Amino acid sequence: MDYDVIIIGGGVIGCCIARTLSKFDLNIALxxxxxxxxxxxxxxNSGVVHAGFASPREYIKRDMCIAGNKLYTQAVEELNFPFQRIGSFVVALEDNQINKLEEQRKQGTQDGVAGLEVILDKARIKHMEPNLTEEVVGVLHAPSAGIVSPYEMTYALAENAAMNGVKFFRNQRVRKIKHQNYTYTIKTKEKEFKANNVINxxxxYGAxxxxxxxLDYFSIMPRKGEYMLFDRNAMHLNKILFPTPTQVSKGILVCPTVSGNTFVGPNAQNISDKKDIATTAAGLKEILEGGTKLVPNLPLRAAIxxxxxxxAVPDTYDFIIDNTDVYGFINVVGILSPGLTSCYAIAERVVDFLELLGVNTKVKEDYNPKRPKPEKFKDFSKKELDDKIKEDPAWGRIICRCETIPEKEILNAIHSPVGANTLDGIKFRCRPGMGRCQGGFCRPRLIEILSRELNIPYEEVVKMGEDTNFLVAKTKEIVLHKLKGDVEE
Ligand SMILES: Cc1cc2nc3c(=O)[nH]c(=O)nc-3n(C[C@H](O)[C@H](O)[C@H](O)COP(=O)(O)OP(=O)(O)OC[C@H]3O[C@@H](n4cnc5c(N)ncnc54)[C@H](O)[C@@H]3O)c2cc1C
Structure with a gap:
């Protein structure tokens, strides 16, 4: 089949574009x-939906962030992902930082960020966020900032896109693209796809x-950010806490998550290996030093x-959203922070580009923007739960004890559109393995369930992709192979 549009990359940007385009009468693949x-x-990432005053005014990422933040309200209503507009503090620890906060407030307000206020009354600040250090001299409060589960939002976007006809192809690394007669031929290891328009x-890996x-007009450097995550309920923060920014970074923040955890991080380290996501002793020391300046009593014993x-840091330091000189090829790359916040605004810009390319952007009659909220054990009353368990006993079989996740939630995650096909896919969709024991208890059960539901042997169940299987063979089979000399000692 020839597609009107093919999107390369299933991160939040690719999935948001897919969902936005899914309202049009187009054949789309990701x-x-x-x-x-x-x-x-x-x-x-930090999962912060930024208010939008932090980036320099000359960058498009500032406009995208301010617009993107506002678009979250409608997106949450339609897609039902976890999001809380709890507000952020940029914290000044020295008197000479107040000027910077004032400048950010003034410019942010001029550019349309609602509700910005510099607060100098320490009692009021401490009432709003009791965990904050006694050293605080003032804060810039941004009530429109929020927290989101970045991956749950991305699954929601993909599910809704799939409901509206977008085809998702996973395990498809694009290796080659040929452009001839206004048609792109995209090659992966086993497949070939054809499209009139391609979105990178x-x-x-955007470059x-x-x-x-x-098209070789930019480079992208990976810049690593390390985090430490604390157990749910180890600390209750009301606000997202940033230090006063420096020239190079928004700094190390202390922040709650939508699931009730707290984290500290990230630092910022330029690296060359695009696969290096290892944490380091030096990095963790750095983020703890940064975090304790804002919150002295971080719950270190509850680190899980x-x-x-x-x-993805481009050499321009700004988002690259280009309708390029190669007809029908759109780059949406270098989407560093605040890309998560900006995704809905970025997707709208892509629609503008497609219109210029003559692509049909008439909304189709059967477009359904709603993605139902995933049912959760924790959201039910006792009576509702009893009824659910009568209806389907899988609601009563608790697989993850730390997070109280029943088998039914796991089955729903596997069988949703663009459903979970790996252990991490289940973990990030409905949280088994996210709790204090980090999967020590539930992993064997999850392997069984995934094997049964996908009809694959245990040995083919993977954590996150090729060569990440937990099991290699049955113990007795290995012994027999050893006896036969098939396996080396
Ligand atoms: C430490 C850190 C903190 C951050 N904090 C925030 C924050 O608080 N708020 C905020 O707004 N933003 C934040 N960001 C930025 C935000 O996370 C990014 O802007 C966003 O996730 C980028 O999404 P993406 O889809 O462009 O990239 P990705 O999520 O990396 O998606 C790209 C996808 O393309 C796929 N791909 C690559 N090559 C190929 C190929 N050859 N064939 C097929 N597929 C391919 C990859 O596997 C990947 O899935 C943060 C980022 C970091 C690293």
């Missing part, structure tokens, strides 16, 4: 190299894809996980 969508930068949303059509994500 190709993702990993076993699942939301496996790149989208999986590991390949994150840190590589762009070069495949001869360290992780890192890679920013």
């Amino acid at each position: 190709l993702e190299k990993e076993a699942d969508i939301a496996s790149g930068t989208t999986k590991a 949303a390949a994150g840190v 590589k894809i762009s070069k495949m059509v001869g 996980r360290n992780f890192a994500g890679l920013r």
Whole structure:
């Protein structure tokens, strides 16, 4: 089949574009190299929906962020993903930082960021966020800032796009693109796809894809950010806490998540290896030092996980959203922070480009913007739960004890549109393995369930893609092979 549009990359940007375009009468496909969508930068970031005053005024990422923040209200209503507009503080610890906060307030307000206020009354600040250090001298309060689950939002976008006809192809690494007679032929290891228009949303690999059509006008450097995550309910923060920014970074923040965890991070380290997401002792020390300046009593004993994500930093330091000279090829790359916040505005800009290319952007009659809220054990009353368990006993079989996740939620995650096909896919969709034991208890059960539901042997169940299987063979089979000399000691 020839597609009108093919999107390369299933991160938040690719999936948001897919969902936005799914309202038009178009044949659309999305190709993702990993076993699942939301496996790149989208999986590991701060999950902050920024108010939009932080980027310099000359950058388009500032406009995209301010517009994108506002578009979240409608998106949440339609797509039912976890989002809370809790507001942020930029914290001044020295008197000479107040000027910077005032400048950000003034410019942000002029540019349309609602509700910005510099607060100098320490009692009021401490009432709004009791965990904040006694050293605080003032804060810039941005009530429109929020927190979101970046991967749950991306799954919601993909599900809704699929409901409206977009085809998702995972495990499809784009290797080659040929452009001839206004048609693109895109080659992966086993498949060939044809399209009239291509959107490059390949994150840190964006320059590589762009070069495949001869466009070599930018480079992308990975910049690592490390985090430490604390257990749910170890601390309750009311606000997202940023330090006063420096020239190079928004700094190390202390922040709640939509699931009730708290984290500290990220730092910012330029690296060369686009696969390096390892955390380091030095990095963790750096983020703890930064975080404790804002919140001295971080719950260190409740640390449950360290992780890192890679920013796709372009040489322009700004988003690259280009209707390029190669007809029908659109670059949407270098989407560093605040890309998550900006995704809905970015997708609208892509629609403008497609209109210029003459693509049909008439909304189809049967477009359904609603994605139903995934049912959750924790949201039910006792009576509702009893009824649910009578209807389907899988609601009563708890698989993850730390997060109280029943088998039914896992089955729903596997069988949703663009459903989970790996253990991480289940974990990020409905949280088994996200709790204190980090999967020690539930992993064997999850392997069983995924094997049964996808009808694959245990050995083929993977954590996140090729060569990440937990099991290699049955113990007795290995012994027998050893006896026969098939397996080396
Ligand atoms: C440490 C950190 C903190 C951040 N905090 C925030 C924040 O608080 N708020 C905010 O707004 N933004 C934040 N961001 C930025 C935000 O996370 C990114 O802007 C966003 O996730 C980028 O999404 P993406 O879809 O462009 O990239 P990705 O999520 O990386 O998606 C690109 C996809 O393309 C796929 N791909 C690559 N090559 C190929 C190929 N050859 N064939 C097929 N598929 C391919 C990849 O596998 C990947 O899934 C942060 C980023 C980092 C790293």
